[in-house]
Amino acid sequence: MASATSTARPLITKLQNYGPLSSEEEQILDGAISSVREVEGGSDIVLEGTSPEHSTLLLSGFSARYNISMEGTRQITALHVPGDFVDLHCYLLKPMDHSIIALTTCRVAMVPHDVLGHIFDTQPGLARLLWLQTLIDGGAHRNWSIGLGSLLAHQHLAHLICEMYLRMEQIGRTENGSFHVPLTQVLLSQCLALSSVHTNRVVQMLRGEKVIRWERDVITITDWDRLVEIGEFDPLYLRILRSKVVAV
Amino acid sequence: MASATSTARPLITKLQNYGPLSSEEEQILDGAISSVREVEGGSDIVLEGTSPEHSTLLLSGFSARYNISMEGTRQITALHVPGDFVDLHCYLLKPMDHSIIALTTCRVAMVPHDVLGHIFDTQPGLARLLWLQTLIDGGAHRNWSIGLGSLLAHQHLAHLICEMYLRMEQIGRTENGSFHVPLTQVLLSQCLALSSVHTNRVVQMLRGEKVIRWERDVITITDWDRLVEIGEFDPLYLRILRSKVVAV
DNA sequence: CGAGTATTTGACGAAGCTCAATACCTGTGG
DNA sequence: CCACAGGTATTGAGCTTCGTCAAATACTCG
Numbered sequence: 422m423a424s425a426t427s428t429a430r431p432l433i434t435k436l437q438n439y440g441p442l443s444s445e446e447e448q449i450l451d452g453a454i455s456s457v458r459e460v461e462g463g464s465d466i467v468l469e470g471t472s473p474e475h476s477t478l479l480l481s482g483f484s485a486r487y488n489i490s491m492e493g494t495r496q497i498t499a500l501h502v503p504g505d506f507v508d509l510h511c512y513l514l515k516p517m518d519h520s521i522i523a524l525t526t527c528r529v530a531m532v533p534h535d536v537l538g539h540i541f542d543t544q545p546g547l548a549r550l551l552w553l554q555t556l557i558d559g560g561a562h563r564n565w566s567i568g569l570g571s572l573l574a575h576q577h578l579a580h581l582i583c584e585m586y587l588r589m590e591q592i593g594r595t596e597n598g599s600f601h602v603p604l605t606q607v608l609l610s611q612c613l614a615l616s617s618v619h620t621n622r623v624v625q626m627l628r629g630e631k632v633i634r635w636e637r638d639v640i641t642i643t644d645w646d647r648l649v650e651i652g653e654f655d656p657l658y659l660r661i662l663r664s665k666v667v668a669v
Numbered sequence: 670m671a672s673a674t675s676t677a678r679p680l681i682t683k684l685q686n687y688g689p690l691s692s693e694e695e696q697i698l699d700g701a702i703s704s705v706r707e708v709e710g711g712s713d714i715v716l717e718g719t720s721p722e723h724s725t726l727l728l729s730g731f732s733a734r735y736n737i738s739m740e741g742t743r744q745i746t747a748l749h750v751p752g753d754f755v756d757l758h759c760y761l762l763k764p765m766d767h768s769i770i771a772l773t774t775c776r777v778a779m780v781p782h783d784v785l786g787h788i789f790d791t792q793p794g795l796a797r798l799l800w801l802q803t804l805i806d807g808g809a810h811r812n813w814s815i816g817l818g819s820l821l822a823h824q825h826l827a828h829l830i831c832e833m834y835l836r837m838e839q840i841g842r843t844e845n846g847s848f849h850v851p852l853t854q855v856l857l858s859q860c861l862a863l864s865s866v867h868t869n870r871v872v873q874m875l876r877g878e879k880v881i882r883w884e885r886d887v888i889t890i891t892d893w894d895r896l897v898e899i900g901e902f903d904p905l906y907l908r909i910l911r912s913k914v915v916a917v
Numbered sequence: 918c919g920a921g922t923a924t925t926t927g928a929c930g931a932a933g934c935t936c937a938a939t940a941c942c943t944g945t946g947g
Numbered sequence: 948c949c950a951c952a953g954g955t956a957t958t959g960a961g962c963t964t965c966g967t968c969a970a971a972t973a974c975t976c977g
Contacts, residue, residue: 488815491901496819498811510804513797518808518906541797545790549761552800556758559803560766562810563746567736569817570862571744574965605923614818616966621925637974653739658766822933853955864934869957 427451428530431504431592432478436550438591438662446547449540454478454530460523462603467508472515475531479505482527483603487611488519497612498565499558500524502588510555512537524603560658569614572653575623577613579652582633584659586642591661599634599641627651675699676778679752679840680726684798686839686910694795697788702726702778708771710851715756720763723779727753730775731851735859736767745860746813747806748772750836758803760785772851808906817862820901823871825861827900830881832907834890839909847882847889875899 427433429450436442442450455475460466466477466484479501486499486507498519501507507521512534541548564584568577589600604612610620627633632648634641642648645666656664675681677698684690684698703723708714714725714732727749734747734755746767749755755769760782789796812832816825837848852860858868875881880896882889890896893914904912 486811488811490815490819494819496815498814510807513801514804514808514908516905518903519811542793545793545796548793548796549789552803553761555800555807556762556803559758559807559810560762562807562814563734563736563767566746566810566814566817567738567744569814571738571742606925607923617923618925618967619965621923622965625925655766657764660762854957855955865955866935866957867933870933873957 428454428457428480429478431480432506435504435592436554439553439660440546440550442547442550446544449544449547453532453536453540455533455536457528457530460527460529462523462525462527465520465522466527466529467511467517467521469517469520471517473508473511473517473534475533476509476512476537477507477521478530478532479503479507480528480530482529483524484521484527485524485608485612486519486521495611496614497608499561500585500612502592502594504592506551506554509537509551510558524608557658557660560660564658574613574615574619575626576652578609578620578623578627579632579648580654581609581612581652582627582640582642583648583652583654583656586640587656587659587661587664587666590664590666597641598643598645599639602635602638602640604638676702676705676728677726679728680754683752683840684802687801687908688794688798690795690798694792697792697795701780701784701788703781703784705776705778708775708777710771710773710775713768713770714775714777715759715765715769717765717768719765721756721759721765721782723781724757724760724785725755725769726778726780727751727755728776728778730777731772732769732775733772733856733860734767734769743859744862745856747809748833748860750840750842752840754799754802757785757799758806772856805906805908808908812906822861822863822867823874824900826857826868826871826875827880827896828902829857829860829900830875830888830890831896831900831902831904834888835904835907835909835912835914838912838914845889846891846893847887850883850886850888852886 427447433442433447433450457480467473469488481503484501484507485497487495487497489495508517511517568580572580585602586595586600589595594600606620606624607617610617613620615623624635628635630647632642632644632651634643648654675695681690681695681698705728715721717736729751732749732755733745734749735743735745737743756765759765816828820828833850834843834848837843842848854868854872855865858865861868872883876883878895880890880892880899882891896902
């Protein structure tokens with residue numbers, strides 16, 4: 422099957438979690454990609470203030486949404502894994518009110534907005550699935566606020582690790598409770614809105630409690646139940662339908 | 670014109686900010702409402718964990734999205750003003766991962782999900798405008814995270830007041846820099862993720878700086894420029910196209 | 918090996934929380 | 948009309964979490 426090796430495969434696989442796709446729909450998604458480019462880690466995929474004429478699908482690598490405050494500090498508001506349509510919202514929402522940075526080398530696919538418009542007008546099934554993705558993003562954002570607002574630093578870290586684990590599991594990137602994280606402690610501190618010093622201390626706290634191991638860029642969860650408890654983690658907002666770890 | 674007094678008027682007015690509506694589209698929106706009910710202040714409009722068969726349009730009054738943490742504290746993640754489609758996302762995102770409470774007595778209109786589905790399949794123009802509303806919500810959520818993460822308490826309060834002022838202005842509910850707020854300091858503290866004691870202190874800080882007055886349930890902004898500066902407020906994320914106060 | 922980056926540690930300071938008490942405000946019943 | 952109850956706002960004092968500054972240690976890659 423040609424579609425098994427299609428460029429849009431990471432997105433198709435993700436969408437199929439939420440509804441069946443006809444092979445015609447798969448072809449349409451695949452045909453929607455105008456080009457693929459590589460972005461090196463550390464550089465921006467989309468810049469605040471710009472009005473792109475295409476949306477960006479993350480094929481491989483990791484990226485983050487962020488804003489820079491007046492004092493120059495960076496607040497990350499979301500992390501993205503392969504299969505995420507990182508700026509689908511900018512189809513209707515221009516100019517961008519935040520930037521997206523590649524955390525590692527990323528392969529990204531561009532989908533022109535006029536093609537999205539055509540899909541939207543003629544393919545209500547696909548349109549619904551795409552809308553759903555942005556709604557799930559919205560839920561993730563609400564949850565991000567909850568973490569920032571009502572969890573202590575070590576709880577928030579535990580929560581974030583739970584979230585990343587499930588999202589990595591969904592795309593088949595976990596192995597025996599461990600997964601690859603592309604985050605330095607500085608970037609992590611920009612997710613959690615902590616100083617990097619305090620971030621280091623809460624990482625060590627979870628290590629000391631023997632809940633996680635974190636070596637190099639690999640996190641291993643050694644006590645899932647306790648991690649969930651510490652982070653007050655409820656996976657509903659991720660809308661992941663199949664998981665080995667959680668019953669949904 | 671009958672449509673001038675239609676039930677869906679607050680929504681229609683809002684949508685017209687983002688694109689023209691044909692009179693047929695207006696009629697469709699109006700006809701989408703299956704019933705109108707009144708919810709008394711303090712009670713929930715939608716409850717976490719439920720899977721409503723309709724979405725709720727706020728016709729009058731104020732409401733808030735919130736989650737309750739394990740310790741029982743409430744984190745508010747968004748405020749809603751008349752014209753907001755408070756749970757449009759639950760058309761595709763069930764069950765609800767948060768609740769919505771009426772802050773004051775609210776008149777709300779119910780729009781059945783099967784009607785939304787029909788609109789979505791047959792009215793791409795309307796569908797796009799509705800999608801856009803959920804995308805704007807998403808941007809508001811990102812901004813809420815930024816406020817929680819990277820602003821000091823008094824800055825965050827200033828930011829929230831700026832936001833509410835512009836949203837109230839958009840629906841014609843401001844007068845000489847003042848507007849009605851349905852928030853007690855306890856509720857405000859649940860927006861800002863502060864204790865009510867500290868919330869009181871930052872309210873007094875802004876009063877002391879003569880940037881705002883806040884008497885009973887009326888806020889008067891006496892120094893807009895300084896309030897914007899303190900809150901590091903950039904209104905782009907609200908996607909308000911006309912305002913007397915800000916140039917967009 | 919050396920330079921640059923990431924992590925770790927300590928000491929001290931600031932922002933915000935908790936507890937507790939007091940004042941205020943509004944509606945209710947006697 | 949007054950007393951009272953229940954919520955709301957305000958204030959003070961001591962404490963916790965987290966931030967800042969500064970330095971030291973590890974790790975990575977050429």
